[in-house]
Structures are given as structure tokens and as C-alpha cells.
Amino acid sequence: MSTTDPIVSKPLHVTVNGIEQPVEDIPEQLMMLDYLNEYRNLTGTRFGCGIGVCRACTVIVDHEDGRSEEIRTCITGAHYFEGKSIRTVEGHATRDENGDVAKLSEVQQQFLDHFSFQCSYCAPGFVNAATVLVERLQREPVPRSQLEATISDALESHLCRCTGYVRYFRAVRAAVLATPGTTVEG
Amino acid sequence: MAGYRQTLAALVLAVSTGTGWAASQATAKQIERGQYLARAADCAACHTAEGGTPYAGGRAIETPFGKVYGTNITPDDEYGIGNYSADDFYHVLTQGELPDGTQLYPAMPYTSYHDIAREDSDAMYAYFMSLDGVHVPSPQTDLAWPYSMRWTLNFWNWMYAPDDDAGQRRAADNQRGRYLVDTLGHCGQCHTPRGRLGALKRDRHLQGAVIAGWQAPSLEAEALAARGWDDASLREFMREGRSRQGSMYSEMYPVFHHSTRYLDEDDLKAMSRYLLGENPPAAAHVAQTTAVDDSPGRQLYLNSCAGCHGADGEGAPHVASAMTSNTALRLDSPRNLVKIIHDGIDARAFTGYERVQAMPGFGDALSDPEIAKLATYLRRRWGGQQSVVEADDVAELTGASD
Ligand code: FES
Ligand code: FES
Numbered sequence: 266m267s268t269t270d271p272i273v274s275k276p277l278h279v280t281v282n283g284i285e286q287p288v289e290d291i292p293e294q295l296m297m298l299d300y301l302n303e304y305r306n307l308t309g310t311r312f313g314c315g316i317g318v319c320r321a322c323t324v325i326v327d328h329e330d331g332r333s334e335e336i337r338t339c340i341t342g343a344h345y346f347e348g349k350s351i352r353t354v355e356g357h358a359t360r361d362e363n364g365d366v367a368k369l370s371e372v373q374q375q376f377l378d379h380f381s382f383q384c385s386y387c388a389p390g391f392v393n394a395a396t397v398l399v400e401r402l403q404r405e406p407v408p409r410s411q412l413e414a415t416i417s418d419a420l421e422s423h424l425c426r427c428t429g430y431v432r433y434f435r436a437v438r439a440a441v442l443a444t445p446g447t448t449v450e451g
Numbered sequence: 452m453a454g455y456r457q458t459l460a461a462l463v464l465a466v467s468t469g470t471g472w473a474a475s476q477a478t479a480k481q482i483e484r485g486q487y488l489a490r491a492a493d494c495a496a497c498h499t500a501e502g503g504t505p506y507a508g509g510r511a512i513e514t515p516f517g518k519v520y521g522t523n524i525t526p527d528d529e530y531g532i533g534n535y536s537a538d539d540f541y542h543v544l545t546q547g548e549l550p551d552g553t554q555l556y557p558a559m560p561y562t563s564y565h566d567i568a569r570e571d572s573d574a575m576y577a578y579f580m581s582l583d584g585v586h587v588p589s590p591q592t593d594l595a596w597p598y599s600m601r602w603t604l605n606f607w608n609w610m611y612a613p614d615d616d617a618g619q620r621r622a623a624d625n626q627r628g629r630y631l632v633d634t635l636g637h638c639g640q641c642h643t644p645r646g647r648l649g650a651l652k653r654d655r656h657l658q659g660a661v662i663a664g665w666q667a668p669s670l671e672a673e674a675l676a677a678r679g680w681d682d683a684s685l686r687e688f689m690r691e692g693r694s695r696q697g698s699m700y701s702e703m704y705p706v707f708h709h710s711t712r713y714l715d716e717d718d719l720k721a722m723s724r725y726l727l728g729e730n731p732p733a734a735a736h737v738a739q740t741t742a743v744d745d746s747p748g749r750q751l752y753l754n755s756c757a758g759c760h761g762a763d764g765e766g767a768p769h770v771a772s773a774m775t776s777n778t779a780l781r782l783d784s785p786r787n788l789v790k791i792i793h794d795g796i797d798a799r800a801f802t803g804y805e806r807v808q809a810m811p812g813f814g815d816a817l818s819d820p821e822i823a824k825l826a827t828y829l830r831r832r833w834g835g836q837q838s839v840v841e842a843d844d845v846a847e848l849t850g851a852s853d
Contacts (some may be wrong), residue, residue, distance in 0.1 A: 269763050294753045294762040298639065314771045316759055318808045340758030344750055 273413030279346045281305065297338035297346055298322045301353060309354040315339045319424040323390040325352040325397055333400045335393060350449050354389035357396065372396050372440045379436035383427035390423050395437045399444050408451030412441060477577030485578025488571050491635040491718070492564065494709035497521035507531075507585040507722045512558045513663050514649070519558040520590040527584030541572040541577075556592065557649065563637035564628070628725025631718055632657075636710070641667040641702065657726075663849075665701050666786045668778075676732035678778040684734075685726065686719040691799035696778040701787075712802055739775065739837040748828020753822055755813055764833050769805060780834030785826050786848050790841065792822050793849040819845040 274290035276362045283299070291300060296299050301307040301324075313321035317340040326334045338349075357370040369377070372395045382388045398419040407415050425433065441447045477485075489495075498521040500509030508523035526533040532540065538551040547561030548554055555561065593768040632638050643651045644660040659669035668674065675685070679696055690713035692704075699707040714722075753762060759771035766773030774780060779787050795812030813822065820842040830836035 273745075293750060294757055296758055316767065317811065323674075342750075342754035342757065343756035443785060 266340045275344070276350055277343055277346070279329055279343075280350040281307065282352055283350075291343050293342070293344055297324070297336075297341050297343045300343040301338065304420045307353050307355055310338055311386055312339060313386065313424070319387065320388050320390040320394070320422060321424075322392045323423070325393050326350070327352065331404070333397050335397050352393070352396075354392050357392060370396065370445055372399060372437070374418055375436040375440040375443070376433070379439065381428065381432040381436045382425070387423065387425040387427075391420070391425070391433055393425055394420055395433075395440060398437065399441055399447060402447035403444065406447050406449045409448045410451055412438065412448055416441070470768065475505075477574075477581065481574050481577045482581045483578075485574035485576065485581075487713065489575050489578055490710050490713040491631060492567075492575070493706055494524065494575075495709035496705040497558070498524050499709070504585050504587075506582065507587055508589040511590075512707050514556070514558050517592070519556045519592045522589040523585060523587060524579055525582050525585040525587050526580050530586060530588045531584055532579065533584055535576070537576045540576040541567075541569060544575070545573050560637040560640045561607065562651070563634055563640060566634045571635075624729075625721060625725050627718070628721035628723075631714075631722045632725050636722070642670050661786070663702060663763075664790065664850075666782060666784050667702070668782055670726050672726065672728045672738065673732055675727060677735045678781040679734050679737075679776055680727070680778070681734040682720075682723045682727055682731060685723040686716070689714065689719055689722070690716075691805070691838065692799070692801065693772070693805065693807075695773060695776040697772045698801070698804040698807065699797070700791070700799070704797075704799055707801075735779065735781075735835075738832060739833070744828075744832070746824075746828050746831075749832075750825075751825040752815070752828055753823075755816065761812075770807065771810070774829060774833045777833060780830050781836065782834075783836065785830060785836075785838075785840045785844060788826050788829065789822060789845050789848045792817070792825060793845070814849065818842075819849075822849075 272292050272294065274292045276288050276344050277286075277291040278288055280369070286305060289304065298310055298312055301310045302312070310324060311321040313319035315318065317337050320335075320337060321396040322337055322339040323335045324338050326336050328334065328347070333352075336345075355375040359370075363368040370392075372392055376382065376392065376395075378427065380392070398416065401419075402415070411433055416434060420433065420437065487807065488800055495505060497510050497512055498506045500507070500510055500521075503509050504525075506524045508521050510521045512519045512521065523531045525531040528534055535543070535550065543549060543555070543561075545561060545567055546560055546563050546565070547557065637652055639657055641662045642657045642659060643653075644655050645651055657670040659671075659674070660667050668678070680688075684694045688696065688699070689707070692699045692707040692712060711719075711748060760766055761771075762775050764774030766775075779791065782788070791810070793812055793814040796810040798809040799808060800806050823840045823842045824846045826840040826845070827838075828842070830838070
């Protein structure tokens with residue numbers, strides 16, 4: 266027998282892409298993905314499997330100590346992010362005063378230059394994961410010889426139905442190598 | 452006439468020398484039966500490394516005294532059992548002693564296998580001998596002194612090995628169930644508590660124990676029923692690896708994967724009947740409530756668990772176990788629940804096309820006090836367990852504090 270709990274809403278305080286979001290009453294059981302898509306109209310974060318497997322819905326949580334972390338928003342409630350600051354795929358590019366994209370991030374540009382994606386459904390997750398990886402390597406560089414293994418480790422759980430991953434892989438390696446301080450000799 | 456033939460066959464077995472014995476001397480039927488029995492005895496769980504060649508050894512078995520490795524039991528002359536006679540095989544299986552007199556570590560459950568019937572041993576022997584020999588050495592064991600000295604095991608055996616009459620005294624009405632559960636299945640090796648020196652406490656048969664950090668729950672009829680098990684669900688659990696009570700994980704997953712999924716329905720029935728008894732107690736039902744719940748664990752559950760397990764604990768078919776009927780929530784000890792929340796569970800394949808993705812561990816995302824609150828909520832909400840799980844319990848059970 267299953268019983269249904271009444272839906273209760275409460276205020277949510279969250280910062281998305283550097284902007285404190287208007288405080289609204291949000292159902293306590295709403296998933297973060299739905300909050301972004303439906304309440305904030307940030308539709309770049311994608312619903313793929315809804316069960317934490319494909320990682321199309323990945324966003325970045327920025328911790329106060331400077332660490333960044335991937336989180337799957339399809340299986341994480343909006344209220345998990347209470348008081349937290351996150352980045353979505355909409356937040357990577359530099360924008361001009363009209364809000365239009367002026368310059369893509371290194372990771373985004375490399376994905377384009379390498380023709381990494383086709384339908385792009387998985388791309389938001391890859392952009393966020395690759396960005397988290399580059400930022401981690403800036404804090405904790407790895408020997409150049411371990412870079413390939415490090416990239417595989419960091420990205421292998423992300424699924425893409427269209428591509429063979431090779432171009433994602435090459436793009437991420439290029440993005441890492443184009444970012445100073447991410448690798449050391451060896 | 453048939454009896455005469457069997458005797459003759461047994462004689463042929465007895466006079467054949469170990470090295471000369473070949474699969475050709477066993478009938479296809481005997482080999483097939485041997486494979487079934489080897490599965491029922493779950494030999495692969497220890498003698499096959501993860502992803503390794505079947506029965507070529509290599510799985511590490513953690514014991515309280517150190518690491519023991521499952522050995523190569525393919526018929527390789529040098530590294531396997533290629534030189535064993537059927538007599539040798541039977542002796543090793545049921546006495547835990549190699550042909551050269553070396554005592555096996557009791558991680559090999561020969562105290563359970565002690566009652567394996569000779570003809571079953573011969574069928575298993577025929578099966579193993581029919582495999583290709585794999586020419587790889589078994590890894591060396593790594594035990595702390597004095598357990599590294601095998602002679603101490605003679606002492607151990609002398610103290611703990613069951614007497615030869617044990618099989619005779621078994622309940623007469625369901626010999627098969629008991630044979631499958633106690634002898635071949637060696638369920639008691641994990642589910643029966645052990646004394647300080649590692650021997651099973653035979654007076655507390657299948658009453659549950661802590662092994663390798665996990666709770667191997669009690670398999671007594673009353674305890675099973677209290678956690679919601681009945682005959683149909685027990686059989687389903689063994690056959691499919693999952694049921695509404697949850698799924699096989701941790702140390703039980705290999706048992707399902709290598710063993711219980713291959714058992715035929717009659718044997719599953721015999722096991723279930725042996726565990727639950729002739730008149731099974733009614734499976735307990737835990738009352739569910741719908742009152743507004745503002746306990747601190749509720750929001751933690753909605754934040755981190757409900758995405759897959761459902762806001763109302765209903766689970767998702769083919770994806771995530773329901774909480775409403777979950778057996779782990781009904782255990783007296785929060786041990787398994789806390790460890791699962793903290794460490795997660797690997798992705799697993801079940802019968803047919805059933806698969807579940809990995810459950811993430813929340814050891815990094817949630818603090819010990821948060822895990823404690825979440826576990827308390829889950830146990831109260833759906834497990835009927837009212838006790839409060841403390842942050843210290845979490846630290847102790849997960850071997851870490853934060
Ligand atoms: S949609 Fe979240 S992991 Fe697939
Ligand atoms: S580009 Fe289509 S799923 Fe990855």
C-alpha cells in the first residue's frame with residue numbers, strides 16, 4: 266500500500282549563474298531540473314533519463330571553498346540547493362550589455378571547434394562536467410602523462426547517443442591544455 | 452539392474468586414478484547435474500574473480516583474520532585440481548583437507564559441505580573435470596599470525612568441525628530444503644553468528660550476524676515475516692534478484708548472480724519452506740501514514756532520494772526499490788541502511804533484461820548528522836522502527852566521521 270503525502274511548499278533561496286533568484290514558494294518535492302525549466306525558464310538543462318544515469322541534467326554547484334562539483338538535477342530536489350550557488354549551461358559564456366553571448370568559454374569553444382556534438386541533447390552535461398574538470402585541474406594539476414586517463418575518469422559516466430565520444434574527448438583535452446596550470450611535467 | 456549399473460559405475464570411479472580420470476567417463480547428465488549442484492553450492496562466488504575466468508580463482512575473501520583467496524579449481528594439473536581423484540575431491544569438499552594433508556582455511560565452507568552426498572560430490576567433480584584447465588596460479592593468502600600457520604587449523608577443526616552424525620539428525624520432512632540451505636547453500640556461513648575464534652554458534656543457527664561490516668539478517672521464520680517476507684516473495688527474490696522487499700546487493704548479489712537464479716522452482720520452494728516452516732507466520736504489514744511530516748529527515752529524503760525512490764516511497768519499476776515494503780528499513784539495526792546511504796550500491800544486472808543503475812553514495816554530500824536524520828525518517832516512515840539513529844552510529848558504521 267502506498268500513501269500520498271500532502272504537497273507542501275516553502276521559500277527557496279538559490280543563486281543561478283551569479284544571480285540571486287527571486288524567492289518563491291517551491292513545492293518541497295520538486296526536482297531541481299523542473300525548477301530550472303519551469304520556474305526560471307532555464308531550459309538548457311535537459312531531462313534525459315530522469316533516473317540519474319545519462320547526466321544530461323548535470324549542473325555545477327560552486328562551494329564556498331572554491332571547489333566546483335557536478336550534481337544531477339533530475340534526482341536532486343530543488344530544496345537541496347537552498348542557500349547554494351549553481352551554474353547551468355546558460356552561465357558559461359561571457360555576455361554583452363544586452364545579454365547576448367559575446368564570447369564562449371574555452372570548453373564551449375573547443376566543443377564547437379571539434380564538432381563534438383550532433384543533436385546536442387547531452388551537451389549541457391558535458392559542458393558542465395568538462396568545466397568542473399578544468400577547474401579541478403587548475404587547483405590540482407596532474408602529470409601530462411595522466412591527462413587522458415583523468416579525462417576518461419571524469420567524463421565516462423556522461424552518455425551521448427549520437428557521437429562516438431572521441432570528439433568530446435579531444436575537445437576536452439584541448440580545453441585542458443589551453444588552460445594554464447592544469448598539467449605538470451611527467 | 453539400475454542399481455547394479457550404478458554400483459559398477461562407482462567401482463569404475465573408485466579404481467580410476469586421479470590423473471587418468473577424464474570427462475569422457477562421466478555422462479552428460481552427470482555433468483549437467485554437477486553444474487547445477489556447483490551453482491547451488493555457489494562455488495563461483497569465491498572461486499571466480501570478478502570478471503575473471505570461471506573457477507580459475509582469485510576472489511579475495513575478507514575474514515576476521517585476514518584475506519583468503521578463492522583458488523583455481525579448474526582441472527589444470529599444476530595450478531588447479533587436474534590431479535585430484537574423485538576421492539580427493541570429496542575429501543577436500545567435505546573435510547577441508549587437501550590430498551597432501553594441507554588443511555584449508557575455513558573460508559572454504561567445508562563445515563557446511565561436510566554433509567554433501569557422495570554422488571553429488573562425484574557429479575560436481577565430473578562437472579569441474581569437464582571444464583578446460585586454466586593455467587594460472589591462485590593468489591597467495593594473507594593472514595595475520597597465528598592464523599597464517601595452517602597447523603592451527605587442525606586445532607580449529609578439532610574444536611569446531613561438526614560431528615559426523617549432524618546430517619542424520621536433520622528434520623526428516625524437508626531434507627531437501629535443509630540440504631540446499633545448510634549444506635550446499637552454506638547460508639549459515641554468513642547468517643549464523645560466530646564466536647570469537649570464528650566458529651559458527653550452532654545453537655544460534657541462521658539468527659543473523661555481522662559479516663564484513665554488513666548485517667546478514669536473521670533467516671528465522673518469525674524474523675523474515677516481521678520484515679515482510681512470505682513464500683512467494685522469498686522465491687521471487689532468489690529467482691529474480693529483486694522483489695518488493697528490495698534487491699540483492701553487497702555480498703548477496705554474487706549469491707544471486709552465481710547461484711540462486713539457477714535453482715529450479717522445486718528447490719526454491721524447498722528452501723523457502725525450510726526457512727519459513729510448514730506454517731509460515733503472516734508477513735507483517737507496516738502501517739503507513741499521510742500526516743504532514745516536517746521531521747528533519749523528510750526534506751533530506753525529498754532532496755536526495757525521492758527522485759528515484761518516489762516522494763511517497765513508491766519506488767520506480769525497473770529503476771529503484773520501493774521504500775514502502777523495504778526489508779532493510781525494518782531491520783532492528785540501521786547498519787545496512789546507513790552503509791547504503793553512505794556508500795551507495797553498484798549497478799547490477801538481474802534476471803532477464805532487468806538492470807538497475809548504480810545508486811550514488813551520499814557520504815560526501817550529506818554529513819553524519821544528516822544521514823542519521825534521514826535513516827531515522829526512513830525507518831520510522833516505512834520500517835516501523837522507532838529508534839533514533841545518532842550521528843555517532845553513522846560515524847561508527849561507516850568508519851569515518853566528519
Ligand atoms: S536526466 Fe538526469 S541523469 Fe539523465
Ligand atoms: S550529441 Fe546527441 S546525445 Fe550527445
